[in-house]
Amino acid sequence: MDASRANNKLFGPNRFKLGVFSANCDGGLTMSLAPERWRADWDDIVAMTRIADEAGLEFILPVAKWRGFQGKANIYGRSFETLTHGAALGALTQHIAIFFTVHVPLVTPTFAAKAIATIDHVTHGRAGLNIVCGWNQEEFDLHGVTIDQDRRYEHGLEWFRVWSRLLEGGPEFDWDGEFFHLKRLQTDPVSVQRPWPVVMSAGFSPKGRDFAAQSADVLFTTMSELDQAPALLANISTHVARYDRRVDIYTMSHVVCRRTRREADEFYHYFAEEMADAEGQSYYRRQRGPVVKDAAGNEIRRPRVNRFMRASGKRYDGAYPGAFPLVGTPDDIAADMAQMCEMGLSGTSVAFLDYLKEIPFFVQEVLPRLRCLGLRHAA
Numbered sequence: 476m477d478a479s480r481a482n483n484k485l486f487g488p489n490r491f492k493l494g495v496f497s498a499n500c501d502g503g504l505t506m507s508l509a510p511e512r513w514r515a516d517w518d519d520i521v522a523m524t525r526i527a528d529e530a531g532l533e534f535i536l537p538v539a540k541w542r543g544f545q546g547k548a549n550i551y552g553r554s555f556e557t558l559t560h561g562a563a564l565g566a567l568t569q570h571i572a573i574f575f576t577v578h579v580p581l582v583t584p585t586f587a588a589k590a591i592a593t594i595d596h597v598t599h600g601r602a603g604l605n606i607v608c609g610w611n612q613e614e615f616d617l618h619g620v621t622i623d624q625d626r627r628y629e630h631g632l633e634w635f636r637v638w639s640r641l642l643e644g645g646p647e648f649d650w651d652g653e654f655f656h657l658k659r660l661q662t663d664p665v666s667v668q669r670p671w672p673v674v675m676s677a678g679f680s681p682k683g684r685d686f687a688a689q690s691a692d693v694l695f696t697t698m699s700e701l702d703q704a705p706a707l708l709a710n711i712s713t714h715v716a717r718y719d720r721r722v723d724i725y726t727m728s729h730v731v732c733r734r735t736r737r738e739a740d741e742f743y744h745y746f747a748e749e750m751a752d753a754e755g756q757s758y759y760r761r762q763r764g765p766v767v768k769d770a771a772g773n774e775i776r777r778p779r780v781n782r783f784m785r786a787s788g789k790r791y792d793g794a795y796p797g798a799f800p801l802v803g804t805p806d807d808i809a810a811d812m813a814q815m816c817e818m819g820l821s822g823t824s825v826a827f828l829d830y831l832k833e834i835p836f837f838v839q840e841v842l843p844r845l846r847c848l849g850l851r852h853a854a
């Protein structure tokens with residue numbers, strides 16, 4: 476690893492990396508009407524991030540959103556823009572890596588290079604780019620931009636190539652590609668991390684996996700049950716093998732950690748089933764990206780059904796699709812994470828119904844267990 480990346484915890488020694496996802500948005504990572512749900516108040520975001528920072532978590536990852544999921548809760552209706560959110564949090568923290576989720580069709584690679592280099596200097600090398608190519612046209616209507624659903628990953632790859640070459644530095648260059656025709660490209664300062672800051676890509680489809688294999692250090696993807704991990708990882712590794720690169724795989728999880736399993740199960744049932752915002756969930760399903768197909772043209776189902784849904788036959792519409800339920804006692808959660816790590820996942824994001832209220836118990840009870848299991852070191 477290049478020494479310039481030593482300050483970025485994504486490259487640190489923990490075998491199983493952890494970060495907080497989606498706390499920049501109202502509702503966090505749920506579709507629940509529960510009144511206890513996250514409201515994305517700025518001071519709460521800062522207080523929660525400082526706890527994560529001091530506890531040694533690896534990263535903060537915000538969602539890029541321009542319109543809510545409608546429904547009664549209008550989850551995501553209120554959200555903080557991710558580059559400005561990251562710059563502020565970067566100045567208020569010491570150790571944690573700060574990601575920005577950037578929509579390729581909305582931000583030019585030259586703007587993103589300068590903005591991210593700026594934050595990489597503010598944070599002394601803790602910046603991270605999460606590239607997303609867009610899926611919900613209604614969010615792009617606010618910008619007058621149309622997503623090219625068939626070619627969004629080709630566009631994303633060319634965007635990444637311009638962005639990364641800018642940050643590599645060197646003499647001015649022109650770019651005459653398929654999507655970009657740019658003159659006399661340069662940016663100064665370049666990033667602290669060399670050749671550029673850590674890159675994550677969030678996607679699920681074969682094209683998304685291939686994109687990550689060519690551009691990202693981390694592929695952030697979804698898995699609803701632990702037994703899906705081997706097939707998921709085997710498929711992703713076929714993409715990565717084509718490019719002779721290393722890509723770590725993280726999944727996204729929702730944590731309900733309580734003293735007893737019963738308490739945890741009941742709380743998950745409360746916010747995700749009893750208080751589900753079914754209208755928000757229907758909006759998501761209606762708007763969700765194009766149908767995903769494999770190379771043979773077969774439709775691939777996105778993972779959605781988790782063990783709670785399977786056991787009860789209920790929909791748990793208040794849970795975010797694809798968020799793995801880490802629900803149980805601190806021992807249960809540490810054991811699930813150990814299994815994820817054993818299967819080859821390099822990390823997971825965590826989310827909570829109320830991040831600020833729930834993260835202290837997670838930090839106090841789960842992190843020491845992960846240390847005992849050899850998955851993580853002390854902060």
Ligand SMILES: Cc1cc2nc3c(=O)[nH]c(=O)nc-3n(C[C@H](O)[C@H](O)[C@H](O)COP(=O)(O)O)c2cc1C
Binds near residue numbers: 677678682683695
């Ligand atoms: C873990 C994860 C996080 C994501 N975060 C965002 C986001 O912040 N903003 C966004 O517009 N899309 C986000 N997406 C959507 C993806 O970028 C992508 O558009 C979607 O998964 C459909 O792409 P696919 O065809 O590769 O599955 C996320 C997806 C995943 C799996």
